[in-house]
Amino acid sequence: MASLVRNEGLALSEPMAFGLASALSFAYLPFIRVGGQPLIAYRMPPRFIIRGLHSSLGLGMRFEKFRSPERGMARLDELLDAGRLVGLQTSVFWLPYFPPDLRFHFNAHNLLVYGREGDEYLISDPVAESVVRCPRQDLEKARFAKGVLAPKGLLYYTTRSPSEPDWARLGKRALKRTARIMLYTPLPIIGVRGIEMLARRVEKLSVSKKEDSNLYIGHIVRMQEEIGTGGGGFRFLYASFLQELAAATGYGALDALAARLVETGDRWREFALAAARMIRGRDPLAPPALAERLRAIAAEERRFFQDLDRAQRAWAC
Numbered sequence: 586m587a588s589l590v591r592n593e594g595l596a597l598s599e600p601m602a603f604g605l606a607s608a609l610s611f612a613y614l615p616f617i618r619v620g621g622q623p624l625i626a627y628r629m630p631p632r633f634i635i636r637g638l639h640s641s642l643g644l645g646m647r648f649e650k651f652r653s654p655e656r657g658m659a660r661l662d663e664l665l666d667a668g669r670l671v672g673l674q675t676s677v678f679w680l681p682y683f684p685p686d687l688r689f690h691f692n693a694h695n696l697l698v699y700g701r702e703g704d705e706y707l708i709s710d711p712v713a714e715s716v717v718r719c720p721r722q723d724l725e726k727a728r729f730a731k732g733v734l735a736p737k738g739l740l741y742y743t744t745r746s747p748s749e750p751d752w753a754r755l756g757k758r759a760l761k762r763t764a765r766i767m768l769y770t771p772l773p774i775i776g777v778r779g780i781e782m783l784a785r786r787v788e789k790l791s792v793s794k795k796e797d798s799n800l801y802i803g804h805i806v807r808m809q810e811e812i813g814t815g816g817g818g819f820r821f822l823y824a825s826f827l828q829e830l831a832a833a834t835g836y837g838a839l840d841a842l843a844a845r846l847v848e849t850g851d852r853w854r855e856f857a858l859a860a861a862r863m864i865r866g867r868d869p870l871a872p873p874a875l876a877e878r879l880r881a882i883a884a885e886e887r888r889f890f891q892d893l894d895r896a897q898r899a900w901a902c
């Protein structure tokens with residue numbers, strides 16, 4: 586999304602895009618399965634982020650889905666030939682430039698297509714070090730993969746260029762929305778309460794059923810550290826947003842909050858390391874100890890977002 590906005594003429598960093606969209610969150614979703622395990626998310630869904638930036642910056646986003654792969658690919662070609670930069674939702678499994686050990690059936694991976702040459706599409710993918718190419722047949726499979734979160738050929742693009750934003754007004758609104766997600770969402774699977782629920786689930790894991798417990802704990806680590814930038818990484822990204830927002834608006838209270846969130850990100854990384862050591866047999870398997878780490882993180886995040894909420898309320902824009 587930062588690339589899409591920059592393409593429209595507004596200099597926007599990835600942290601600023603992440604923060605303005607109120608993308609930081611936590612969700613424990615046992616009714617959505619990834620590889621047979623519950624979906625654990627550390628940010629809001631891509632569509633939420635896209636719509637959040639559209640709402641904040643007035644991008645005139647257009648979303649299109651297709652029943653027919655042929656029609657979906659023809660529409661992509663039409664937009665590219667018109668000079669559009671196009672976002673796509675895809676399945677990781679069918680993208681050949683992914684290393685084989687990182688390909689799995691995850692249907693909510695987003696990327697940008699900026700052109701085509703012959704039977705290959707020119708792609709800017711956030712997981713790739715540089716631009717990549719993808720054959721038409723593979724991209725079609727990735728766009729129309731079946732299963733959970735099936736993309737159904739979704740593509741999206743901007744129709745308007747943003748004007749220079751009122752950073753203070755947008756920032757205050759974004760902070761309020763993020764605090765609400767983390768603290769006040771009524772569902773117990775979202776926000777700080779979602780972290781506490783995951784802690785309870787981990788605590789109940791059986792040491793006697795070590796293989797099953799290791800799979801579950803390994804899945805948590807994978808969702809946190811390997812899929813996207815994960816739990817700690819998203820906390821670091823949001824901390825960078827707070828620093829950038831403080832610099833853009835002069836609201837210095839955000840700098841201290843940013844420093845605190847970096848420390849919270851470190852706690853997530855320490856949890857992942859402790860979990861990885863257990864499932865690799867370097868430390869004894871101790872689910873209650875991991876649960877206690879998660880509860881400590883939840884308490885830390887509750888205090889942080891309460892203070893963030895107070896800071897936005899005290900901010901006179």
